[in-house]
Amino acid sequence: MKVTVENIKGLNKDIKVFIDKETMNAHMNEKYEEIKKTVNLKGFRPGKVPKEILKRQFGKAIFSEVLDKVLKDTSVKALEDNKIKPAGQPKLDLKIYGEDKDLEYVMSITELPKVELKSVENIKYDEYSVKIQANETDKRINEIAKSQNNFIDVADEIKAVDGNSVVFDYKATIDGKIFTGGEGKNTQLILGKDLFIKGFDKQLVGVKKNDEKSVEAVLPENYPQKEFAKKKANFVCKIIAIKKSEDVKIDDNFAKNLGAKDLTDLKLLVSKQINEEYKNSLDKLAKKQILKEIENFKVDEIPGNLIEEEIKILAQGMSEDDAKKSRKNFENIAKKRIKVGLILNEFGEQNKIKVTEQEVQAEVQKQLSMMPGQEKMVMEFYQKNPSALASLRGTVYEEKIIDLIKIKAKPNKKEITKEEAEKILKEHQKQDHDHNHNHDHDHSKEKKIETKKTTTKPKSSKAKETKPKKVSKK
Numbered sequence: 001m002k003v004t005v006e007n008i009k010g011l012n013k014d015i016k017v018f019i020d021k022e023t024m025n026a027h028m029n030e031k032y033e034e035i036k037k038t039v040n041l042k043g044f045r046p047g048k049v050p051k052e053i054l055k056r057q058f059g060k061a062i063f064s065e066v067l068d069k070v071l072k073d074t075s076v077k078a079l080e081d082n083k084i085k086p087a088g089q090p091k092l093d094l095k096i097y098g099e100d101k102d103l104e105y106v107m108s109i110t111e112l113p114k115v116e117l118k119s120v121e122n123i124k125y126d127e128y129s130v131k132i133q134a135n136e137t138d139k140r141i142n143e144i145a146k147s148q149n150n151f152i153d154v155a156d157e158i159k160a161v162d163g164n165s166v167v168f169d170y171k172a173t174i175d176g177k178i179f180t181g182g183e184g185k186n187t188q189l190i191l192g193k194d195l196f197i198k199g200f201d202k203q204l205v206g207v208k209k210n211d212e213k214s215v216e217a218v219l220p221e222n223y224p225q226k227e228f229a230k231k232k233a234n235f236v237c238k239i240i241a242i243k244k245s246e247d248v249k250i251d252d253n254f255a256k257n258l259g260a261k262d263l264t265d266l267k268l269l270v271s272k273q274i275n276e277e278y279k280n281s282l283d284k285l286a287k288k289q290i291l292k293e294i295e296n297f298k299v300d301e302i303p304g305n306l307i308e309e310e311i312k313i314l315a316q317g318m319s320e321d322d323a324k325k326s327r328k329n330f331e332n333i334a335k336k337r338i339k340v341g342l343i344l345n346e347f348g349e350q351n352k353i354k355v356t357e358q359e360v361q362a363e364v365q366k367q368l369s370m371m372p373g374q375e376k377m378v379m380e381f382y383q384k385n386p387s388a389l390a391s392l393r394g395t396v397y398e399e400k401i402i403d404l405i406k407i408k409a410k411p412n413k414k415e416i417t418k419e420e421a422e423k424i425l426k427e428h429q430k431q432d433h434d435h436n437h438n439h440d441h442d443h444s445k446e447k448k449i450e451t452k453k454t455t456t457k458p459k460s461s462k463a464k465e466t467k468p469k470k471v472s473k474k
Contacts, residue, residue: 003078011087011303015107017078019070024103027066035062063099075107085112087303110303115346118297120408125289127411128282130275130421137271144258144270145250149190151243156209158242162192165243166204170215172235180225182233186240204237211239278421285428287402290409291340299339310334348401355397360389363396 002018032051035058041049054062071092079086086109096104151165160166166189172182189201197217207213215235223229248254252262260266314330315323323330364382368375382389416424 001074001077003081005082005084011111011113011301013084013109013111015078015082015084015090015109017074017103017105017107019074019103021100021102024066024070025100027070028062028099031062031066059099067097067103070103071105078107079109084109086110087112088305088309110305112303112342113299113301115297115299115342117343117347117350120347120405121410123290123293123405123409125286125293125406125409125411126282127286127406127413128279128421128424129413129415130278130282131415131417132271132274133418134267136274136418137267140270140274141250141266145248145254148248150246150248152246154242154244159206159208160191160204160242162205163190163245165190165245166201166207166239167241167243168204168213168237168239170235170237172233174228174231174233179228179233181223181228200235204239207237207239207242209239209242213237213239274418278418278425281425282421285424286406286411290402290405294340294343295336297339297343299342302335302338302342306338307331307334310338344398344401347405348397351401351404353397353400353404355393355400359396360393363392364389367392 001023004016005013006016007014029051032054036049036051036054039049039054039058041053041057044050044053075090075092088110091108093106093108094104095106096102149165154164168187168189170184170187171178173179174182187196189196189204191201191205194201197220200215200217203215203217204213213236215237216232217235218230218232219228221229250263255261255263255266258266260269311327311330311334314333315326318326364379367382368378371378382392
């Protein structure tokens with residue numbers, strides 16, 4: 001294989017690759033020997049079909065397969081040997097090709113720029129730790145206790161009032177006729193919440209245990225059996241129990257019911273939980289600070305094809321006129337985003353940061369835990385959308401890069417109170433809101449910066465050009 005680099009214009013260049021016909025024929029013969037073992041043709045014993053017969057019957061298909069493999073292998077090697085990282089998919093132009101011929105092709109590429117990393121030790125960011133006071137922990141535990149439904153039976157003669165839980169069986173009819181779903185056992189309602197059928201529970205105020213109460217209510221519009229929706233129904237309710245809410249006693253038993261060893265352990269767990277809630281939000285601010293500092297790093301030239309691709313993403317859903325008006329701003333956003341992505345990716349490569357399959361699956365599980373009840377749907381989404389899984393991998397890769405930068409950089413460590421944390425977060429939310437207000441349309445189009453790495457998989461069609469691809473770092 002002979003490789004020459006030609007027509008160098010900035011980041012754009014052509015790479016001419018030549019493979020002599022002897023090498024191509026060797027690849028073809030190897031493929032013929034491979035398929036010879038598996039082909040069954042009438043009149044020939046397995047593995048004994050002459051090459052000329054195979055060539056007549058399968059020659060074109062075999063050549064196409066061999067050509068694809070040679071193009072893929074030699075183009076990757078040519079780029080690696082010349083230490084060239086392409087920004088997107090190269091354009092291939094086949095100059096000479098065919099059976100029993102030399103192979104010559106030209107790869108036209110835009111190269112990723114060389115990124116000179118400043119010493120990340122000079123990056124500065126705020127690293128907060130939030131000190132949680134004991135009264136804050138107690139307040140949170142009291143809120144948890146209040147949210148617990150702790151109902152106890154009242155005496156038989158006591159009438160139900162708002163806030164009580166009423167347990168009852170019912171049979172319902174429409175125009176005197178029983179209907180589907182019109183019967184229930186041990187139904188529980190907390191009076192005053194109006195969570196069953198609108199206007200239903202207020203008619204149970206004043207009932208006692210063992211009472212029989214007739215309630216009229218209009219079935220909701222979304223009733224499962226459409227033919228009964230919006231119909232007036234009569235519910236005959238047999239009251240089984242009236243229960244009143246009693247404050248939960250905050251003690252070791254209460255703590256054990258919540259999974260803690262005792263009350264002291266619960267306070268420790270709750271304090272950590274509150275701290276984590278603030279830490280996650282404050283860590284996002286630290287990440288913003290780091291990315292902002294990275295914007296000051298120098299990149300001599302940004303590939304035009306990547307800028308155009310990014311602008312297309314930013315302009316998605318916009319009219320042609322609006323996209324033209326916003327182009328200048330989109331171009332600035334695109335350059336900034338690509339620049340930061342290139343620098344993060346270079347840092348990741350220099351520090352040999354990898355993302356394991358276990359880390360990707362852990363991130364998927366995190367997504368599942370954030371959407372209770374929809375786990376199956378989320379899992380199917382990732383199974384059917386490899387690009388979504390690749391994006392998730394890119395997110396994990398970026399987080400690992402940021403975490404390493406934090407270790408190498410200069411944190412300004414601050415211990416703050418919960419009130420101070422809230423003030424800082426509120427100020428940043430206001431800044432984001434003001435930024436959104438001033439750049440509403442453009443900002444809404446912005447997406448999180450993802451570190452991306454380009455791969456090369458040239459196609460074997462003559463002079464065919466494919467759009468540049470950016471895929472998440474593997």
